[in-house]
Amino acid sequence: MLPELYHVEEASPVWDQLRASGQPLVVVTGIHARPAEWLLRHYGLGEQGLQVISLLDVADPAEFVQRVEQALVALGATAAAGPTPSLISVSSDRECTRERWYPVHDKSRCTECGHCLQFCLFGVYELDEEGKVRVARPDQCKPGCPACARICPHSAIMFPLYHKDPAIAGAPGHFVELDAEGRRLFYGRTGAQCPTCGQGGEVLRRGRAADDCCAECGRPVAAAPAPPVAAAGNTGDDLDALLDELEQLSGGRPD
Numbered sequence: 167m168l169p170e171l172y173h174v175e176e177a178s179p180v181w182d183q184l185r186a187s188g189q190p191l192v193v194v195t196g197i198h199a200r201p202a203e204w205l206l207r208h209y210g211l212g213e214q215g216l217q218v219i220s221l222l223d224v225a226d227p228a229e230f231v232q233r234v235e236q237a238l239v240a241l242g243a244t245a246a247a248g249p250t251p252s253l254i255s256v257s258s259d260r261e262c263t264r265e266r267w268y269p270v271h272d273k274s275r276c277t278e279c280g281h282c283l284q285f286c287l288f289g290v291y292e293l294d295e296e297g298k299v300r301v302a303r304p305d306q307c308k309p310g311c312p313a314c315a316r317i318c319p320h321s322a323i324m325f326p327l328y329h330k331d332p333a334i335a336g337a338p339g340h341f342v343e344l345d346a347e348g349r350r351l352f353y354g355r356t357g358a359q360c361p362t363c364g365q366g367g368e369v370l371r372r373g374r375a376a377d378d379c380c381a382e383c384g385r386p387v388a389a390a391p392a393p394p395v396a397a398a399g400n401t402g403d404d405l406d407a408l409l410d411e412l413e414q415l416s417g418g419r420p421d
């Protein structure tokens with residue numbers, strides 16, 4: 167039993183307490199299951215088995231009891247096998263003194279493109295010792311802002327308390343619709359090479375007409391080459407062939 171998982175401080179002993187239990191965990195949370203799972207994994211939890219029950223997915227108390235039973239069975243905690251489940255209780259007064267706002271990183275979807283790291287101006291992300299992106303300084307994130315979730319190409323960043331968009335909140339089956347303006351901002355800020363048009367470097371002319379710019383990065387693209395025009399010498403031949411055809415159809419060459 168935790169205060170809302172998402173608000174528990176990085177340095178809280180709660181995380182040590184959970185790690186020290188060394189047991190599979192069934193966690194009940196008020197946020198969606200996917201961000202809750204990746205939050206727990208961020209703290210090194212769930213290695214021994216993890217089942218997350220989101221209250222957002224539970225219709226009534228009877229279903230809740232059923233879900234808990236299913237989770238215990240899935241973790242092998244039955245009467246015949248496994249240890250007796252115990253309830254870990256944490257005081258909410260002590261461990262959760264303020265509301266927090268930060269990104270939760272779904273490593274199963276992340277392709278390590280580094281866009282979030284390059285995009286964020288506040289040093290929230292960094293590369294770990296293996297060169298992989300991680301949320302290093304969550305509390306430097308700007309409250310209420312889900313900007314990097316909108317530019318991540320793989321919906322790998324969630325803000326579980328962002329209620330305006332279920333995809334950003336990590337709701338099951340949802341993928342974030344990329345923010346085209348945000349993507350162009352990303353290329354403008356970083357000069358990264360665009361996978362769509364292949365260009366890199368400066369992004370020019372904010373507000374330029376969209377039809378001569380790359381839809382992904384906003385850089386101007388060369389106009390498409392005009393379709394080939396038939397050579398002047400062929401035109402007469404084509405007309406002759408057409409007239410011959412008409413002549414055959416009508417039984418005589420027209421005037």
Ligand code: SF4
Pocket residue numbers: 271275276277278279280281282283299317318319320321322323
């Ligand atoms: S932008 Fe998304 S996919 Fe790319 S590194 Fe960040 S989290 Fe991973």
Ligand code: SF4
Pocket residue numbers: 269285286287288289290291306307308311312313314315
């Ligand atoms: S929401 Fe903004 S401040 Fe927070 S991590 Fe993303 S880019 Fe950085």
